[in-house]
Amino acid sequence: MKNLKILIVDDELGIRTGIRRGLKNLRVSFPFLENDFEYDLIDTETGEEAIEIIEKEKVDIVLLDNKLPGIEGIEVLEHIKKKKYDLAVMMITSYASIDLAVKATNNGAFNFMPKPFTRQELIAAVENITKHLYLKRMTEKMKKSDRKIRFQFLSVLSHELKSPINAVEGYLQIMNEKQVGNNIASYEKMINRSLERIKSMRNLIMDMLDLTKIESGEKNRNIRQIDIIQIARIAIDSIEPLVKQKNIKVNTKFPDEFITKVDASEIEIIFNNLLSNAVKYNKDDGELFFSIEKINNKIQIIVEDTGIGMSEKEKSNLFKEFMRAKNKKTRNITGTGLGLSILKKIIDINKGNIKVESELDKGSKFIVNLNL
Ligand SMILES: Nc1ncnc2c1ncn2[C@@H]1O[C@H](COP(=O)(O)OP(=O)(O)OP(=O)(O)O)[C@@H](O)[C@H]1O
Numbered sequence: 001m002k003n004l005k006i007l008i009v010d011d012e013l014g015i016r017t018g019i020r021r022g023l024k025n026l027r028v029s030f031p032f033l034e035n036d037f038e039y040d041l042i043d044t045e046t047g048e049e050a051i052e053i054i055e056k057e058k059v060d061i062v063l064l065d066n067k068l069p070g071i072e073g074i075e076v077l078e079h080i081k082k083k084k085y086d087l088a089v090m091m092i093t094s095y096a097s098i099d100l101a102v103k104a105t106n107n108g109a110f111n112f113m114p115k116p117f118t119r120q121e122l123i124a125a126v127e128n129i130t131k132h133l134y135l136k137r138m139t140e141k142m143k144k145s146d147r148k149i150r151f152q153f154l155s156v157l158s159h160e161l162k163s164p165i166n167a168v169e170g171y172l173q174i175m176n177e178k179q180v181g182n183n184i185a186s187y188e189k190m191i192n193r194s195l196e197r198i199k200s201m202r203n204l205i206m207d208m209l210d211l212t213k214i215e216s217g218e219k220n221r222n223i224r225q226i227d228i229i230q231i232a233r234i235a236i237d238s239i240e241p242l243v244k245q246k247n248i249k250v251n252t253k254f255p256d257e258f259i260t261k262v263d264a265s266e267i268e269i270i271f272n273n274l275l276s277n278a279v280k281y282n283k284d285d286g287e288l289f290f291s292i293e294k295i296n297n298k299i300q301i302i303v304e305d306t307g308i309g310m311s312e313k314e315k316s317n318l319f320k321e322f323m324r325a326k327n328k329k330t331r332n333i334t335g336t337g338l339g340l341s342i343l344k345k346i347i348d349i350n351k352g353n354i355k356v357e358s359e360l361d362k363g364s365k366f367i368v369n370l371n372l
């Protein structure tokens with residue numbers, strides 16, 4: 001339930017009490033909304049006082065008479081427009097003329113209600129203005145968050161692409177100028193490094209594409225019977241280089257085969273992200289546990305590490321886009337902070353859930369349940 005504040009501005013006591021009576025205990029609901037709206041009412045006789053109230057309090061809807069003792073309703077409307085208050089105004093007046101209606105609408109009044117009106121007309125008008133206000137506010141909110149996400153996307157993308165582009169460019173220049181001689185073998189290390197950087201750029205771009213596709217509902221799902229243990233083994237292969245480098249012991253507990261109806265690429269993303277984190281954020285000579293099990297009617301996937309762990313605060317933001325823990329231990333670990341947010345969206349599509357247990361300096365455990 002949400003409360004909206006209605007300010008009634010009319011110099012006639014009869015109208016003010018009439019509106020109060022008409023809107024008493026009014027509840028408005030829309031099929032597209034979970035919450036009902038209820039209304040708090042305040043009233044005043046003059047335009048001057050109306051402006052004072054609007055400046056002090058958060059008013060949502062103004063029912064505004066035009067003919068008032070001091071300044072006119074239309075001037076109150078002009079003030080509201082000038083100050084860009086986030087509220088909706090409906091004019092109520094017995095001197096309804098086309099002229100005034102045009103002027104009021106030009107100044108941003110949402111609607112016009114001629115006096116006298118019935119209770120039914122009043123309620124219908126308030127329902128209407130509530131819907132208008134709600135949709136207007138939602139649109140504003142969406143525009144803002146859209147822009148924010150787009151900005152974050154672009155800044156992360158450009159930031160993350162800058163250093164590999166510089167590196168590859170540097171290597172190519174060295175080769176172009178044949179700085180270490182004519183023997184191609186002398187450049188092998190640079191070529192390999194360049195290839196690695198290009199691979200990580202491609203991964204970043206793919207991650208961002210995945211996320212955009214999932215978010216816009218455009219990701220095609222290809223659900224069929226497959227053995228997820230095979231996917232698990234491929235995922236383990238792909239972390240092999242870093243596992244070797246950090247000397248991590250990988251322990252697995254799988255059935256020989258686990259055939260189920262899923263989208264292979266979604267399962268791949270889940271495994272890859274959990275495993276890559278469990279290696280990246282592990283300590284040298286640490287351990288990694290990876291198990292897949294059928295429990296009741298669920299697939300339970302557990303990935304546990306003996307790494308740096310997370311604080312409560314880091315844990316609570318874990319699935320947000322671009323979230324990366326920033327501290328001494330993570331400073332030299334690269335990533336975009338997108339992996340887990342993609343994973344979470346995929347788990348949601350599969351109507352599953354994910355739990356995280358983590359202790360700083362001890363390690364982290366991710367438990368994923370997917371319905372069969
Ligand atoms: N197993 C883990 N142990 C400790 N911290 C972790 C672990 N997994 C994730 N985190 C923290 O959560 C953050 C978000 O993880 P996420 O996988 O989304 O992004 P990332 O690993 O930084 O980048 P990428 O998009 O390349 O996966 C990480 O930056 C890290 O701070």
Ligand SMILES: [Mg+2]
Binds near residue numbers: 335339340
């Ligand atoms: Mg990651």
